[in-house]
Amino acid sequence: MSKTVSTFSAAGPLTIGQVAELIGVSTHTLRYYEQAGLLRAISRTAAGHRLYAPADLDWLAFVMRLKATGMPIAQMQQFAALRAEGESTFGARRRLLVAHRDAVRVHIAELQASLDAIGDKIAYYETQEGGTERRANPSQSSPEQDGHHGTTR
Numbered sequence: 001m002s003k004t005v006s007t008f009s010a011a012g013p014l015t016i017g018q019v020a021e022l023i024g025v026s027t028h029t030l031r032y033y034e035q036a037g038l039l040r041a042i043s044r045t046a047a048g049h050r051l052y053a054p055a056d057l058d059w060l061a062f063v064m065r066l067k068a069t070g071m072p073i074a075q076m077q078q079f080a081a082l083r084a085e086g087e088s089t090f091g092a093r094r095r096l097l098v099a100h101r102d103a104v105r106v107h108i109a110e111l112q113a114s115l116d117a118i119g120d121k122i123a124y125y126e127t128q129e130g131g132t133e134r135r136a137n138p139s140q141s142s143p144e145q146d147g148h149h150g151t152t153r
Helices: 002-009 016-023 027-035 054-068 073-085 087-134
Strands: 050-052
Touching: 016 027, 016 050, 016 054, 027 054, 050 087, 054 087, 073 087
Parallel strands: none
Antiparallel strands: none
16 A cells, blocks of 8 residues: 555645545545544645645555554544654554554464464365265264364364
8 A cells, every 4th residue: 555655645745535546445534534633634725625745645554554453543543642742752652552563463363363273174174075975875974963163173
């Protein structure tokens, strides 16, 4: 995303519609982010149309990463408020991001464990597939009936 954002931001300010398309969100979402305090005041034309500068796009790309990693909106708002206060909040921002990073790592570990279990299940079926097709006696139990649909198989 950041490579695309950088490519477009080099062309100058973008309208809300252009940013929405570039980032992959609706214009309504961008307005909501602004109202929620996640975005600093966006500059406007004389007619009142929003114009997003390259710095706005960089920040928005970071907000989208926070969202993609599951940071709650309240924490994003807290981070944005600290950012607006300036360099004196570097420590608080770092602590907030460290806590979020650690939560993301825990979530990734949980997802990896689930993915491993799914892989184990697939491997089990692959080893059993030939055997179940060749069974002559239909009264033989299947792996599901043997209880192999739980956590490991």
